[in-house]
Amino acid sequence: MSHFFLNPYVAVFDGIMLVLSLSLLVSHHLFSGIFGMYKKKWRYASTEELIGIISVVTLSIVTAALIQLVSFGAIYERALVVTWMLHILLIGGIRFAWQYYKTYGFTINPKFKKARIIKKDPNHQRTLIIGAGSAGRMLARQMMNSSEVDAELIGFVDDDFTMQHLTVATLPVLGSTNEIKTIASEYQVNHIVLAMPSVDNERIKEIITESKQVVNNVQTLPMIEDIAMGNVSVNQIRDVQIEDLLGREPVELDINSIESEIKGQTVMVTGAGGSIGSEICRQLVKFRPKRLILLGHGENSIYTIHMELIQYDIDTELVTVIADVQDRERIFQVVQDYTPSYIYHAAAHKHVPLMEANPKEAVKNNVIGTKNVAEAAHHAGVKAFVLVSTDKAVNPPNVMGSTKRIAEMVVQNLGRQSRTKFVAVRFGNVLGSRGSVIPLFKTQIASGGPVTVTHPDMTRYFMTIPEASRLVLQAGALARGGEVFVLDMGEPVRIVDLAKNLIHLSGFTEEQIPIHFNGIRPGEKMYEELLSDKEVNKKPVFPKIFIGNTIDFDYKFVEYLVEHLSESSAEDLKKYTIDLANNRLPSRKKLMEQVL
Structure with missing residues (x-):
């Protein structure tokens, strides 16, 4: 061709x-x-x-x-x-x-396609999705693909002005987050889902607060990191939790440094059945220690955490030990038998009013118990000992905080003479832990109220149970000896605001569940501090983790207090512990006279 x-x-x-x-x-x-x-x-x-x-x-x-x-x-x-x-x-x-x-199916216009969100919820849902980004689009598609239908998708709300009044995934973008009230009223919305998993917590808090004013049923997607890692699915919508309203990003861990310390080691946790101790155990098994010793005084709590951990697919040997930290001989024997490399000491009395009424028990458990476990660690050559302390140990006006501060003195003193690295970690209030304010509020709300708050201006620092346990593990990895670690927990939260938010999250108004103020309880402070003025060290040792400067103290007064515990009346003991924890002169002079 x-x-x-x-x-x-x-x-x-x-x-x-x-x-x-x-x-x-x-x-x-x-x-x-x-x-x-x-x-x-x-x-x-x-x-x-x-x-x-x-x-x-x-x-x-x-x-x-x-x-x-x-x-x-x-x-x-x-x-x-x-x-x-x-x-x-x-x-x-x-x-x-x-x-x-x-x-x-054969639907010509899928705009108002229904989709199931909450299983076993017979109520018809008119759903508004906040966030028309990738997570919102995935959510809308999965809701539409659901085989069970009891939710009607109304549309999106998004702050991106380029998306306003357009259609995304066949649904209209009805406006911005500033218009949530108007849109919810106009379209009779009774269910809102936040599909903004990458937005910072402060912004999420604002949107949740705005949404809860018009709709009781507000839910949110998991974090985008969990979706990306395959830990959860985008359609695993959950109810908004009180942690979502704290306006602070969670503290992350240096996984590599922790795993290098823990992997293949024998680790012991005292108070392993408690809220913090049990979560420390859950976090620890992720780093594959050779043996994990679960030590606690209550057999039921130790049984519960042991039964939970054996369900995990782990090679770690789990050892349950029922023992009281006040029993010095028993504690020394346990530490000598298992020779752990790390001890995380979470066993303590922590309820402020109860310890005000029982100061001897506070000293016996928080001071003598700590002294027993710490000295056992010293004699056995344990690599690191981490004391779980509290922000109430700063300038303490109460017995509980004072005994925890004296416990810090005990481990700091041992750290000066021991090859074991002794450190302390101070917590704020831990959300959801036993005896904390959140479970109390939930119980009061469930019973129809009222919710009791001590004072309208009282503030506290808050952290989650996983955050608290992670801080303990990170402190163990960062330990050099003698440090007091504290977490940057953002701004303190007013207790009354926490109560209001929890009432709204439970689907009620303050008219339905009133708030009553019943006055400050014995030993309570209006506000908590993380470090005293003399301890402040503004440079973080790790993102959001600070080390307080060590304050000098005379340890012989602590020893005298412990040795003469039985001779002191409850009132004298309360005064001694508070004065010693605050390094006040009157009790020091009186004790010096008695020592001499």
């Missing part, structure tokens, strides 16, 4: 066309296999799959054209162009038509 391109309308069914058809057939299947087109789940097809179809069809057409050119010196360019278009239309069209059918 004398020309490069042939007229495709002449001798259409000749040998050239046969070769072209066969080469196109073979190359299409070849490239489809290479691009994995036969392994796609077309029900969930998206732009990526469409690009794959275009790539496969284009390469197969180009391959067929080259074979035609090499074999016959000519190309049926018009036929190939028409074939390219028809292939994309038919191959792509039939797959996306199937996707549409599986998603919407």
Whole structure:
């Protein structure tokens, strides 16, 4: 043939066309296999799959054209162009038509497609999604794909002005977050889902507060990191929790440094059945210690955490030990028998009013118990000992805080003479721990109120149980000896605000569940401090973790207090502990006279 391109309308069914058809057939299947087109789940097809179809069809057409050119010196360019278009239309069209059918059935307009969100909830939901980004779109699609339908999707709310009044995933973007009240009222919304997993906690707190003013049923998606890691699915919507309203990002861990310290070691946790101790155990097993000793005084709590941990797929040997930290001989024997590399001391009395009424028990458990475990660690050559302390140990006006401060003195004194690294970690109030304010508020709300708050201006620092346990583990990895670690817990929270938020999260108003102020209890402070003025060290040793400067003290007064515990009345003991913890002169002089 004398020309490069042939007229495709002449001798259409000749040998050239046969070769072209066969080469196109073979190359299409070849490239489809290479691009994995036969392994796609077309029900969930998206732009990526469409690009794959275009790539496969284009390469197969180009391959067929080259074979035609090499074999016959000519190309049926018009036929190939028409074939390219028809292939994309038919191959792509039939797959996306199937996707549409599986998603919407025969519905022409899927805009108001219903979808199930909360299982076993018979109430009809009119749902507004806050956030029209990738998480919001995934949420909308999964809700629409649900086989059970009891929620009507109304639309999105998003602060991106470029998305206003557009349609996303067949749903309208009705406005910005500033218009939540108006939109909820206009469309009779009774259910809001926050699909903004990457937004900072302060902004989430503002949106939740705004939403709870008009809708009781507010839920949120998991963190985007959990979705990305495959730990949870985007459709695992959960109720908004009180932690969401604290307006602070959770503290992260230096996983590598902790694992290098813990992996393959023997570790002991005292108070292992308590709120903090049990969470420390849960976190520890992730780092694969060789043996984990669960030591506690209450058999039921130790049994519970042991039964939970044995369900995990771990190689760690779990050892349960029922013992009282006040029993010095028993504690020394346990530490000597198992020779742990790390001891996390979480056993303590922590309830302020109860310890005010029982100062001897506070000293026996918090001071003598700590002294027993710490000295056992020293004699056994334990690598590191971490004391779980409290922010109430700063300038303490009460027995509980004072005994915890004296416990810090005990471990700091041992740290000066021991090869064991002794450190303390100060917590704020731990949300959800036994005896904390949140379980009390929940019980009061469940019983119809009122919710009791001591004073409208009382503030506290708060942290979650996982945060608290992570701080303990991080302190153990950072320990050099003698430090007091504290966590940057953001701004303190007013207790009354916490009560109001929990009432709203429970679906009630303050008219339905009133708040009563019953006055400050014995030993309580209006506000807590993380470090005293003399201890402040503004430079963090790790992101959001600070080390307090050590304050000098005379340890012989602590020893005298412990030795003469039984001789002191409850009132004298209370005065001694508070004065000693605050390094006050009157008790020091009186004790000096008694020592001499």
